[in-house]
Amino acid sequence: MRRFLTALIAAPLMAAAAALVTAMPTAAQSLRIGHDAPFEPFAMVEAGRSTGMILDIVAEALKRAKLEYAFVPLKLDESETALVEGKIDALAFKGDTAERRTRIDFSKPIVVSGGALFTRAGTPTSANLKDFAGKIVVTPRRGPLFAQIAKAAPDVKLIESTSYEESLELVLDGKADAAALNWQAGIRMARAKHPGKFTLPTAPYVSVPLSFAVAKGKNAALLAKVEAALATMRADGAFKAIEEKWLGR
Secondary structure (H helix, E strand, O other): OHHHHHHHHHHHHHHHHHHHHHHOOOOOOOEEEEEEOOEOOOEEEEOOEEEOHHHHHHHHHHHHOOOOEEEEEEOOOOHHHHHHOOOOOEEEEEEOOOOHHHOEEEOOOOEEEEEEEEEEOOOOOOOOHHHHOOOEEEEEOOOOHHHHHHHHOOOOEEEEEOOHHHHHHHHHOOOOOEEEEEHHHHHHHHHHHOOOOEEOOOOOOEEEEEEEEEEOOOOHHHHHHHHHHHHHHHHHOHHHHHHHHHHOO
């Protein structure tokens, strides 16, 4: 009888405990933060580790927001799709354009960069797309510059590539007159992989903000936390310190 009463009393207590465990949140999972790679000096992978100026900035912002995360390197032509399809939670940065805003929500700019034109050594480049009317310009189809060039310079013969590497190679092979690439990233890649073979642009022909990004209508809380952390970093000098580390200014 005593065993029966003990079991009778213990049963609801055990059930309540089980319900409490079920209701408790599980350990927070790491956020999957994608990034294009290589996209120097903003993002790259060295010895299996994601690094770069913008990645350092975003990492500090996520740390201040007390968020666990893991960087996920992605190819240029797959990062936007991965975000929209929910394969990652956010992109550390992406070019903020009107066309992308139909699918993506952006933070305020982390860096204002720009699109620039890269030509073969000995061939003049320009900060004006109109100078390439009737000429062939190549740029990644998934990048922000493809739609921008098609709209702003319809007289340019625009062809697509899948990457910055392919764009530069098409110019060297004589299949394109110029490659339209991110100004800083293009210079770093041209110098590293094709030293002396390109006329490097001294200025971009169009400005492109690079911003933290989430899928449209999703992860608004994450976007707000990162935005707030970035603001405090600008205020206390941490943001500038990271820029100076990478750009030496």
